[in-house]
Amino acid sequence: MATLLDRIGGDAAVTLAVDRFYDKILADALLAPFFAHSNMEQQRKKQARFLSSVMGGTAVNVDGYMRNAHRRYVKDMGLTDRHFDAVAGHLQSTLNDLGVKPDVAGEVMAAAASLRESVLDR
Numbered sequence: 001m002a003t004l005l006d007r008i009g010g011d012a013a014v015t016l017a018v019d020r021f022y023d024k025i026l027a028d029a030l031l032a033p034f035f036a037h038s039n040m041e042q043q044r045k046k047q048a049r050f051l052s053s054v055m056g057g058t059a060v061n062v063d064g065y066m067r068n069a070h071r072r073y074v075k076d077m078g079l080t081d082r083h084f085d086a087v088a089g090h091l092q093s094t095l096n097d098l099g100v101k102p103d104v105a106g107e108v109m110a111a112a113a114s115l116r117e118s119v120l121d122r
Contacts, residue, residue, distance in 0.1 A: 005055035066118040
């Protein structure tokens, strides 16, 4: 059975999606402050690797990773459901822009939604 990574088009497709996704995030006044001090080249590469591992079925302890990666944003910058929803909207928009099949995009969005509690450290 093909993995979600295979069905979305492999690592190259993930890298393209991450680049477009972060372009949207950085253009969003609500979300851009969270990345003000980030090395975005490194962030994009790290995110692409992470997503490829998740969609390829090789990631371990995803909830713990997401909780640790976002904890300081929750505590220090007030990351909330509003921010999570805005990120999800940019993800959906990116998938649409890239012509990802609706069933595959739905799986990606469901996987992202399942991480809400971890991202928001609840």
